[in-house]
Structure formats: C-alpha cells, structure tokens
Amino acid sequence: MPWGPSLAPAPPSCQKPPVDADNETSSKPSEAHSRLARGWLFGLIFTLFVILFGAVVRITGSGAGCGQHWPSCHGELAHLPQKIETAIELTHRVTSGLSMVLVFGLTAATFRVVSAGYPARRASLAASGFMIVEALVGAALVLLELVGENDSKARAVVMAIHLVNTMALVAALVVCLWLVRRPQLRSLDWKFAGLSGWAYGGAATLAVVSAAGAVTALGDTLYPVVGTTLDAARPEGDVHFLDLLRGVHPVLAVIGSVILVWGAGRLTDAESQRADREAPIGPRTRAARLIVALVVFQIFLGLVNIGLSAPGWMQITHLAFANFVWIAWIWGWLQVASGVGDWVKE
Ligand code: HEM
Numbered sequence: 001m002p003w004g005p006s007l008a009p010a011p012p013s014c015q016k017p018p019v020d021a022d023n024e025t026s027s028k029p030s031e032a033h034s035r036l037a038r039g040w041l042f043g044l045i046f047t048l049f050v051i052l053f054g055a056v057v058r059i060t061g062s063g064a065g066c067g068q069h070w071p072s073c074h075g076e077l078a079h080l081p082q083k084i085e086t087a088i089e090l091t092h093r094v095t096s097g098l099s100m101v102l103v104f105g106l107t108a109a110t111f112r113v114v115s116a117g118y119p120a121r122r123a124s125l126a127a128s129g130f131m132i133v134e135a136l137v138g139a140a141l142v143l144l145e146l147v148g149e150n151d152s153k154a155r156a157v158v159m160a161i162h163l164v165n166t167m168a169l170v171a172a173l174v175v176c177l178w179l180v181r182r183p184q185l186r187s188l189d190w191k192f193a194g195l196s197g198w199a200y201g202g203a204a205t206l207a208v209v210s211a212a213g214a215v216t217a218l219g220d221t222l223y224p225v226v227g228t229t230l231d232a233a234r235p236e237g238d239v240h241f242l243d244l245l246r247g248v249h250p251v252l253a254v255i256g257s258v259i260l261v262w263g264a265g266r267l268t269d270a271e272s273q274r275a276d277r278e279a280p281i282g283p284r285t286r287a288a289r290l291i292v293a294l295v296v297f298q299i300f301l302g303l304v305n306i307g308l309s310a311p312g313w314m315q316i317t318h319l320a321f322a323n324f325v326w327i328a329w330i331w332g333w334l335q336v337a338s339g340v341g342d343w344v345k346e
Contacts, residue, residue, distance in 0.1 A: 029180070029181060029182075029183050030183065032113045033113060033114075033180055033181070033183045036106070036109055036110060036113050036114075036180045037177060037180045037181045039105075039106050039109060040106055040173060040176045040177040040180055041177055042102075043099070043102050043103055043106050043127075043173055043176075044170070044173040044174065044177060046095075046098070046099050046102060047099045047103070047169065047170065047173060048170070048320075048323055049095070050092070050095045050096050050099045051166055051170075051319070051323065052316055052319060052320055053091065053092050053095060054092060054096075054166075055217070055315060055316050055319050056088060056092075056312075056316065057088055057089055057092045058159075058217070058218070058221055059221055059312040059315060059316075060084075060085065060088055060312075061085065061148055061149070061221070062084075062085040062086075062088035062089045062092075064085070064089075064142075064145070064147045064148040066079070066086060066089050066090065066093070066142070068142065068143060068145055069142070070138075070139045070142040070143055071093070071139070073086065073089070073090055073093070096134070096135070096138065099131070100131050100132075100134075100135060103127050103128055103131045103173070104128055104131070106124065106127075106176070107124040107125060107127065107128045110124040110176065110180065111124070113180070114179075114180065114183070117186070118179070118183070118185075118186060119179055119185070119186075119187060119188055120176060120179035120180050123172055123175040123176045123179055124172075124176050126172040126175075127169065127172035127173050127176055130165060130168045130169035130172055131169060133165050134162075134165055134166065134169055137158065137161060137162045137165060138162070140158060141155075141158055141159075141162070144158075146158050146159075149222065151218075151222045151223075151240060151242060153241065155218065156214075156215045156218055156241075156242065156245075159214045159215065159217075159218050160211035160212075160214045160215055161211075162214070163210055163211055163213070163214040164207050164210070164211050167206070167207055167210060167326055170323060170326060170327065170330075171203075171326070171330050174327055174330045174331060174334070175330070175334065178331070178334045178338075182338065185338055188334070188337040188338060189336070189337045189338075189339065190337065192333060192336045192337055193336050193339075195266050195336060198262075198263040198266045198267075199263075199333040199336065199337075201259065201263065202259060202260055202263040202329055202333075203329065203330075203333075205256040205259045205260060206256065206260070206322075206325065206326055206329060208252060208256070209249065209252050209253050209256040210322055210326075212245075212248050212249040212252050212253075213249045213253070213318075213322065215242070215245050215248070215249065216245065216246050216248070216249040216250075217310075217315055217319075218242060219240075219242035219243060219245060219246045220246070220309075220310040220315070222242060223240060223242055223243055224309065224310070250302060250306070253298075253299065253302060254299070257295050257296075257298075257299055260291060260295050260325070260329070261291075261292050261295060264287075264288040264289075264291040264292050264295075264332065265288065267284045267285070267287060267288040267291075267332050267333070267335070267336065268284055268285045268288045283335050283340055284332065284335050284336065284340070287328065287331055287332030287335060288332060290328045290332075291325065291328045291329055291332055294321065294324050294325045294328050295325055297321060298318070298321045298322065298325055301314070301317060301318050301321055302318065305318050
C-alpha cells in the first residue's frame with residue numbers, strides 16, 4: 001500500500017462520526033488548562049534533557065562517580081564533587097530528581113484542574129509511575145555496580161530495560177500534553193479505529209530497535225573501535241558478546257524503518273477522502289510526513305555514526321532523534337485515537 005493519499009474507501013471501522021480536523025480545538029482550553037499544558041511541555045523538554053544527559057554519564061564512564069551509593073553520593077547527601085565523573089553523575093542525579101518532582105507536581109496539578117473521569121488524570125498517573133520505575137532502574141544500575149567498565153550481560157539487559165522505560169515515560173508525557181490541550185476529549189480510542197496493529201506494532205518495533213541500540217551503544221562505549229584497557233585485558237581471540245551484538249541494531253533498524261514508513265502510510269489513509277479535497281493536508285498526513293522524514297534522517301545519522309566510529313556527540317544526537325521519531329509516532333497515532341482528521345463520509 002502506498003504511503004501517500006489513496007482513493008480506496010476507508011475500512012468501515014474508520015467511518016466514525018466526522019470530526020473536523022482543523023477545528024479540533026473548537027472548545028477552547030481554559031487559562032488553567034493552558035497553564036497546565038505549558039507545564040507538561042516543560043516537563044517533557046526537561047525530561048528529554050535528563051535522558052540525553054544520562055547518555056553523557058554512560059559515554060564518560062561516570063556512572064560510578066558517586067561510588068556504590070544511592071541516593072547519597074559517597075555516603076553524603078550534600079557531597080562536594082572532587083572529580084569530573086562525580087560532578088557528571090551528581091548533575092544527572094540532581095536533574096533526574098528535579099524532573100521527578102516536576103512530574104509529581106504536574107500530576108497533582110492535573111488532578112486539581114482536570115475533572116474526574118477525563119483521561120488526562122490516568123495519563124498523569126502513568127507518567128508518575130514510569131518516573132518511579134526510572135529511578136528504581138537507575139538505582140539498580142548503581143547498587144548492582146552495573147556502571148563504569150562493567151561489561152556483563154546483566155548490565156546490557158538493564159540498559160535495554162532502562163531505555164524502554166524511558167520511552168514509556170516520554171510517551172506518557174506526550175499523552176498528558178495532548179490531553180490537557182484538548183479538555184473536551186472524554187476518552188481515547190485505544191483500538192485506533194481498527195488500525196491498532198499498526199499503532200502498537202510500530203511502537204513495539206521502535207522499542208525493540210531502540211533496546212538493541214542501547215546494547216550497541218554500551219558496546220561502543222566499552223569496546224570502541226580504537227580499543228581500550230578492557231581490550232588489552234581480554235585473552236587473545238576472545239570475542240565479547242557486546243562485539244557480537246554490535247551489528248544487530250543497524251539490521252533491526254533498517255527492517256524497523258520499513259515497518260514505520262508503512263505504518264505512517266496507514267495514518268494518511270483514514271483522512272485521504274476528506275470532504276473538502278481542496279483543503280490543505282490534514283494533521284494525520286502532516287504527522288505521517290514528519291515520521292517518514294525523521295526515520296530517513298535517523299538512518300542517515302546511524303550511517304554517519306558508524307562512519308565516524310560513534311563519537312560521544314554523535315551518540316547523543318542519534319539518541320535525541322530516536323526520541324523525536326518516538327514522539328512523532330505517538331503524536332501521529334494520538335490523532336487517530338482522538339478522532340482528529342477522521343475519514344469523512346461524503
Ligand atoms: C528508526 C531508526 C533508528 C532508531 C530509532 C535508532 C535508535 C537508537 C537508540 C535508541 C540507540 C541507543 C542510544 C543510546 O543509548 O545512547 C542507538 C544506538 C546506535 N545506533 Fe541507532 N537507531 C536507528 C537507526 C540506526 C541505523 C540505521 C544505524 C546504522 C546504520 C544505527 C546505528 C547505531 C549505532 C552505531 C549506535 C550505537 C552508538 C550510539 O549510541 O549512537 N542506528 N540507536
């Protein structure tokens with residue numbers, strides 16, 4: 001199926017009561033909702049910063065910067081860092097702590113502003129829940145010493161779990177932002193108008209590709225192409241599992257990208273027969289185009305990453321764009337779940 005507009009009739013499941021795509025905010029958010037939306041937007045941006053800074057911790061090998069102590073640093077609650085690794089790890093702890101307080105505060109504010117029964121309340125609880133899991137996984141990394149030069153399978157597994165939970169947290173923050181900006185929405189269609197296979201399938205694809213990416217990133221950190229002290233300590237001819245798994249992510253990413261581009265095409269199908277064909281492109285088509293552009297750019301970044309042997313700044317850029325692809329995917333499918341840009345029966 002081509003990803004561009006098609007004239008084939010939409011499946012019956014898409015023929016819901018029409019919703020005017022361009023008039024989705026007809027019931028204007030109140031001042032309190034607008035302020036709350038600004039809060040969730042800030043929460044999302046700040047959390048993205050914390051996530052990217054987490055990659056700095058890994059790349060600089062600073063995960064053990066506070067010793068095997070959590071939540072204290074070297075056993076002290078107010079520790080004055082002596083080493084750069086300690087300063088980096090401490091900054092990550094403080095900023096991630098602030099993002100947690102921020103999300104808890106926003107959840108409380110959502111319960112004050114949004115009436116019972118509206119989905120924003122549940123979404124905000126989910127965001128707080130994923131934030132708690134995020135802190136527990138971070139604590140597990142430190143307390144189980146899965147940091148620094150630890151190259152165990154346990155570390156690879158926990159890093160992959162960490163990244164997938166980060167994605168769940170970002171998704172929850174995007175859903176919160178979406179919902180508080182549309183106070184009239186009483187529910188979301190979690191069956192995605194019969195296209196749930198594409199919505200969830202694409203999300204799962206991104207999660208698997210990104211989890212594999214986290215393992216590749218760990219391999220590139222511990223065993224960069226140029227070689228490290230760990231390399232020197234290895235017996236001759238011994239191939240580490242991180243070396244073996246390094247190539248899995250690029251292969252999965254290429255297969256996953258095809259699925260994502262295909263899935264983006266399904267987003268446009270449901271609005272391809274809008275009543276007003278002269279109207280500018282609808283919101284789903286815009287989202288689909290954004291997804292395709294970001295996926296293509298991410299593949300380009302991945303190739304550059306390999307070409308340059310994954311320097312730190314490139315790893316952070318690649319991680320940032322992985323998040324942008326993810327956010328665009330969630331944003332695109334939220335349009336379907338909210339009936340924005342629905343297929344209009346003529
Ligand atoms: C939709 C496509 C892609 C997504 C969503 C994606 C996502 C990711 C993620 C989340 C990481 C882990 C980053 C970190 O924890 O720091 C990663 C790492 C990596 N990816 Fe991708 N990736 C994609 C495509 C590709 C492609 C096509 C290639 C190569 C041809 C590639 C090469 C790499 C490499 C070498 C790393 C390890 C170094 C680093 O962390 O940047 N990626 N990717």
